[in-house]
Amino acid sequence: MSTLNIALPETLQAFVEEQASAQGYEGEADYVRELIRREQDRETLRAKVLEGAQSPLGPPADDAYFDELRARAIRGQ
Template sequence: MTTMNVSLPDSMKAFVEEQVAQRGYGTSSEYVRELIRREQDRDQLRNLLLEGAGSGPGEPADDAYFDGLRDHIRTRSGE
């Protein structure tokens, strides 16, 4: 793992230290890593939503659709 130094104003440093203490993180690095992971997840979700929005209309998810999925799974599990 590599190291990255980040400069923060005193008020932000105090906020991070408070979050570490209140939320059970061992270190400020753990807290920052969690924030970065959340942002990565948000970016991934955003990209998936944009991809879905650009893909055009899909089929309706009605009873027949779910019956077809169940049949497909039953067929594959029997292989």
């Protein structure tokens, strides 16, 4: 694992320390890593939403659509 050193104003450093402690992280680095992972997840989700918005429309998601999905799941398809 590589190391990244960052300088934070005292107010941000205090915030990170408080959050790490309050949320049960082993240390500030674990808390910051989790923030970065969340941002990666957010970016991935955003990309998928944009991809979906640009795709052609599918069938309507009505009762018949979900009935067919259930039937396919039961058949193992």
